Amino acid sequence: MTTLTAYINGIGLLGPGLFGWSESEPILAGQRPYIKLPTALPLPMLLPAAERRRSGAIVKTTLATGLEASAAAGLDPATLACVYSASGSDGQNCHEICLTLASDDRHISPTRFHNSVHNAAAGYWSIATGAMTPISVLCAYDASFGAGLLEALTQVIVDHTATLLISSDTTYPEPLHHTRPIPDNFATALVLAPVASALSIAKISVSLTSEPAHTLSDATLEQLRASIPSARSLPLLQALAQKRNERIVLDYLAPLQIAVDITLC
Amino acid sequence: MKSLLLSHFTATSCIGRGLDQTLVALQQCRTGLLPCTFETAELATSVGEVAGIDAVQIPPHLAAYDCRNNRLAQLALIQDGFADAVNAAAEKYGRHRIGVFIGTSTSAILETELAYRQTDAETGALPDSFHYRTQHNSYSIADFTRLYFGLTGPAATVSSACSSSAKVFSSARRMIAAGLIDAAVVGGVDTLCLTTLYGFNSLGLTAAQPCRPYDTTRDGISIGEAGAFVLLEQQPAQLEDNAILLLGVGESSDAYHMSSPHPEGLGARMAMQAALDMAGLSPQQIDYINLHGTATPSNDAAEGKAVSAVFGASTPCSSTKGATGHTLGAAGALEAVICALALRNGLLPAGINTQQLDPDIPLDYLLTNREQVITRAMSNSFGFGGTNCSLIFGRAA
Numbered sequence: 001m002t003t004l005t006a007y008i009n010g011i012g013l014l015g016p017g018l019f020g021w022s023e024s025e026p027i028l029a030g031q032r033p034y035i036k037l038p039t040a041l042p043l044p045m046l047l048p049a050a051e052r053r054r055s056g057a058i059v060k061t062t063l064a065t066g067l068e069a070s071a072a073a074g075l076d077p078a079t080l081a082c083v084y085s086a087s088g089s090d091g092q093n094c095h096e097i098c099l100t101l102a103s104d105d106r107h108i109s110p111t112r113f114h115n116s117v118h119n120a121a122a123g124y125w126s127i128a129t130g131a132m133t134p135i136s137v138l139c140a141y142d143a144s145f146g147a148g149l150l151e152a153l154t155q156v157i158v159d160h161t162a163t164l165l166i167s168s169d170t171t172y173p174e175p176l177h178h179t180r181p182i183p184d185n186f187a188t189a190l191v192l193a194p195v196a197s198a199l200s201i202a203k204i205s206v207s208l209t210s211e212p213a214h215t216l217s218d219a220t221l222e223q224l225r226a227s228i229p230s231a232r233s234l235p236l237l238q239a240l241a242q243k244r245n246e247r248i249v250l251d252y253l254a255p256l257q258i259a260v261d262i263t264l265c
Numbered sequence: 266m267k268s269l270l271l272s273h274f275t276a277t278s279c280i281g282r283g284l285d286q287t288l289v290a291l292q293q294c295r296t297g298l299l300p301c302t303f304e305t306a307e308l309a310t311s312v313g314e315v316a317g318i319d320a321v322q323i324p325p326h327l328a329a330y331d332c333r334n335n336r337l338a339q340l341a342l343i344q345d346g347f348a349d350a351v352n353a354a355a356e357k358y359g360r361h362r363i364g365v366f367i368g369t370s371t372s373a374i375l376e377t378e379l380a381y382r383q384t385d386a387e388t389g390a391l392p393d394s395f396h397y398r399t400q401h402n403s404y405s406i407a408d409f410t411r412l413y414f415g416l417t418g419p420a421a422t423v424s425s426a427c428s429s430s431a432k433v434f435s436s437a438r439r440m441i442a443a444g445l446i447d448a449a450v451v452g453g454v455d456t457l458c459l460t461t462l463y464g465f466n467s468l469g470l471t472a473a474q475p476c477r478p479y480d481t482t483r484d485g486i487s488i489g490e491a492g493a494f495v496l497l498e499q500q501p502a503q504l505e506d507n508a509i510l511l512l513g514v515g516e517s518s519d520a521y522h523m524s525s526p527h528p529e530g531l532g533a534r535m536a537m538q539a540a541l542d543m544a545g546l547s548p549q550q551i552d553y554i555n556l557h558g559t560a561t562p563s564n565d566a567a568e569g570k571a572v573s574a575v576f577g578a579s580t581p582c583s584s585t586k587g588a589t590g591h592t593l594g595a596a597g598a599l600e601a602v603i604c605a606l607a608l609r610n611g612l613l614p615a616g617i618n619t620q621q622l623d624p625d626i627p628l629d630y631l632l633t634n635r636e637q638v639i640t641r642a643m644s645n646s647f648g649f650g651g652t653n654c655s656l657i658f659g660r661a662a
Contacts, residue, residue, distance in 0.1 A: 002444040078520075085421075088402065094377075101459045102381035113464030114524040114649055117370060118403055118424035123650025126518040132532060134516030135652060136436060137425040139403035147421040154439035175389050176377075179397035208361075208419070208445065256361070256417060 003207045004153040007200045007265070009162070010073030011240070012065030012189030015039055015224060015231060020068055028221075028234070028241035036220055039185040046128035054111060055124065056090040057170040061187035062121035063128055066166045069189035073162075074199050077129040080164040080191065081155055084122035085138040085148025087229040088180070090115055091172035121168065144169075144229040145188065146252030152192050153206055162193040167230040181227070188233040200265040202240055209259040213251035225251075236260055266543050268510040269438060270498045271658070272448075273350035275341060276602040278491035278589045279313030283344030288606050291614040294634060296588050298475035298487045298618075303457045304375075310471040313489025313590030314457060315340070329399040330409045332373035333456045338406060341454070341492030342413065350496055351414050354448050364446040365420040366436045367407040368429025368453035370594030370648075372422075373400035375458035406454050410494075418446050424594065426648030427557075429453060430493070431597025431656055435514045437497050452494035453598035461488055461593060468524060470561050476591070478558035478584035479565050479630050480619040486559045489590020493598035508661035509605045512641065513544025519651025525563055526647060530571030533557075533645065536653035537575045540643065544657045548576045551657065552639035553613050555600045557647045558584020559591050568645065569626030583616035583631040597646040601656055604642040608660040611638045 011021040017036045018024040026032045041060040044052055046067075062084065070077040088094075093115050100108050114120070119137040126135060136155070140147035145167045152165035168187035172180050196203070214235040216222040221238075224231045232251045239246045239262055250258045275283055279297025280290035290297070298311040321336035342348050355363055380395040399405055407422040419440060423433045430453020437449035465471045465486060472485035500510065517539065519532035526533065541548060554576070557568055565584075572582065585603050592599050607613055613635040622630055641659045 004443060004445075087404075094374075097460055097464075098374075098377055098381040101378050101463060102384075106459065106463050108460075108463050108467045110464075110468045110524070113460070113467055116460065116464065117426045117649045119426055119648070119650045119652060120523065122425070123518075123523050123652070126520040126651060127522070130520050132518050132520050132535060134435075135425070135518050136432060137423060137429075137650075137652065138421040138436075139424050140421045141398060141402050141404040141408070143404075143421075147419070150419055150440070150445065151421065151436060154436075154443040154445070158439045158442040175384055175391045176397070176401075179391060179395065180402075253420060256419070 001207055003205050004157055005203065005205045006153055006156045006192045006194060007196050008190055008202050008204060009193045009197055009200050010069040010191035012068035013237065014061050014065050015186040016184040025241045028238045034218060034221060044128060047124060056092055057185045058090045058121045058168055059124045061168045061185050062125055062166050065187040065189035066125055066164055069191045070164060073191035075162065075191060078131040081133045081161050082131065082135040082164045083148050083152040083155065084135055085144045085167045087139060087141055087144040087169050089118045090120060091170050091176065095173050095176055142229050143253045145232045146250055146258045149258060156192045156194050160194050162191060165190045165192060169228050169230045183227050186228040186230045188230050196265060202265055203263040205261040207259050209249060209257050210255050211249045211257060211259060213249050213257050266438060266513060268500050268512050269441065270500045271495050271509040271511060271605060272498045273347055273496040274602050274605055275345040275347040276493035276599050277315060277341040277344055278592060278599055279315055279489055280588050284606065288610060290588060291612060294615055294617045296475055296617055298590050304459065306459060306462050308462055308466055309473055311475045311487045312457060313487060315490050327409060327412055329396050330405060332376045332400040334373045334406055334454055335409045337456050337490060337492045338409060338454045341494060347494055351450055354496060355414060355416060358447040360415060361417045362447045363416050364418045364437060364440050364449040365407050365411040365416055366423055366433040366449055366451045367410055368423045368433050368594045368597060369403060369406045369455050370424060370426050370429055371455060371458050371460060372403045372405050374460050375456065376400045378459050410450060425652040426650055427593050427596055428646040428648035428652045428654040429594040429597060431646035431654035434511055434656055435516055438514055441499060448496060448498040450494060451497055453595035454492040455592055455594040456490040457488065472560060475618050476560035476587055477618045478560040478586055478616050479623055479626060481621045481623045483560040483562060483565060485561050487590040489592040491589060491592035491595040491599045493595055493602045495601060504661040506662040507609050509608055510659045510661060512659045513540040513657040515539030515543060515655040517653045521651050524649050526567040528567055530567035532651055532653045533568055533571035533647055534574050536655040537571065540655040540657050551580055551641050551643050553607055553642045554580055554582035555604050555642065555644040556582050556584040557645040558586055560586060569628055573627055578627045579629055581613050581629050581631055581635060583614055585614055587616055587618035597654065600644045604644045604658045607642055608639060608658060611636055613637055
């Protein structure tokens with residue numbers, strides 16, 4: 001049984017009624033009620049004005065959570081290797097391109113086209129932060145958070161480097177929404193490091209398992225977990241918020257799942 | 266890094282199905298680029314279309330995955346005994362010990378484009394024939410490949426635009442080194458679609474005639490399609506003489522612009538240097554470089570500066586995109602296979618279509634084939650969003 005061990009040194013979170021990890025921690029800990037509100041999208045102030053104006057939800061959630069996690073870890077984001085995992089690209093942008101291509105005038109705007117790549121948000125992350133470090137860009141449909149977590153952990157362990165994992169998803173407009181009903185924008189970010197620091201939150205030991213994935217007892221939060229790939233992280237985040245040394249099983253490529261043994265720092 | 270063995274590999278592009286046809290096309294300096302007649306596209310450009318994709322029959326249990334991209338994947342997987350090799354590896358290691366990491370930039374967006382023409386007049390709904398998860402979603406290609414072989418280990422699609430299927434080698438390398446898997450099916454598949462044809466056209470980046478990498482009058486890319494796969498395994502104690510190894514991987518980000526490379530090629534330089542460092546090699550130990558060489562004015566200028574900064578002007582190099590077109594998310598894997606063919610057959614392929622080399626780029630750019638026994642080759646892949654990846658391959662003896 002292979003076990004991958006690393007330290008969580010920073011967390012970023014953005015979702016419906018979850019505005020940042022520090023505001024969400026008491027909610028996930030059960031100390032404050034969860035109130036579902038539409039995901040608030042912070043402006044990506046690090047981007048030049050033109051890019052900031054044109055940036056879609058996927059860029060905003062990616063930058064906001066990546067910056068929150070790296071600030072919490074006390075690290076300059078430009079120094080971190082990065083894994084960006086998303087179940088889709090910018091849904092609105094994809095819809096606009098398909099509409100244009102189905103019309104009589106197929107002229108796509110160049111900006112729409114370069115924003116259509118799956119790694120657009122990862123590209124803006126490196127442009128905004130100046131990070132010239134490697135970025136892995138993944139998609140594994142509903143397993144995207146788990147795939148990103150494994151990729152980031154192998155980077156931490158094999159290349160012995162602190163790595164920022166960002167997993168984000170955005171909504172599609174109709175008619176694509178009907179075929180992929182992601183209810184709102186969501187992103188999770190973790191700074192994972194090979195050694196503990198003064199700011200380390202927990203040590204995690206991760207292995208593959210066939211045990212069933214954990215669900216959340218709060219029905220509204222469970223609905224988020226089940227309907228948004230990057231929200232599959234919530235059982236892990238809840239255990240961290242509740243300060244529990246616990247074994248959590250996260251959804252991956254069922255029946256192949258990911259077990260996370262948490263030891264708080 | 267510990268070298269990894271490319272125990273089996275295959276490629277299908279507009280220059281041929283499988284290794285034999287691909288090698289013959291390279292030996293004959295033949296291009297597969299033809300004026301674009303794809304679907305309903307009305308664009309004055311050439312494309313590298315693979316013949317016979319429409320005739321491919323997806324197995325019934327994977328019918329929901331039927332789309333141009335997965336058909337090309339299957340067409341490629343059944344060449345050169347590759348499927349048999351994967352099945353043998355599954356027997357040897359166990360199905361849960363083989364990872365699947367496949368690069369694509371557009372997955373089956375073609376089917377979504379077509380579905381948008383067939384929306385319900387009243388409700389606006391997409392037709393029932395449209396399957397988001399198994400066609401449109403980028404994971405479709407890795408999922409299809411995994412299910413095609415009944416593999417049960419870790420899997421992901423890598424989608425970093427035109428470096429996607431170079432970076433799959435990096436994901437597999439780390440996962441094998443971490444001990445999660447013993448082997449990996451890596452590769453890249455990208456197919457023609459209107460998004461990339463009209464998209465690159467909107468950027469003014471599609472060439473009127475077949476693309477001419479590193480030519481002084483180069484005017485853009487010719488879009489191609491391809492499927493290429495490699496079975497990557499830990500290096501065994503005994504190697505055959507013509508065994509091909511992955512010796513190093515280097516990655517970087519430009520942090521500069523979404524669709525233009527860093528003008529000095531800084532990110533590209535960092536990726537090549539990182540690959541050399543990982544392999545423990547000096548630039549003089551690389552015998553041939555398969556360039557990214559898209560034939561856009563800015564890519565070739567930036568890459569040229571980066572290559573000369575790392576290697577000087579004496580390392581033989583070429584872009585094979587004049588033959589295959591730019592196969593986008595499949596380019597990394599396709600050109601990895603071309604490097605493997607170069608190493609195994611002592612053939613340094615010419616950069617065809619190019620007439621007059623850009624005098625501002627001082628490289629030993631091959632305009633004709635060179636037959637020479639070589640030991641190590643580098644392959645460059647750079648993508649939108651400034652994602653760079655360089656791979657180094659070597660021949661065992």
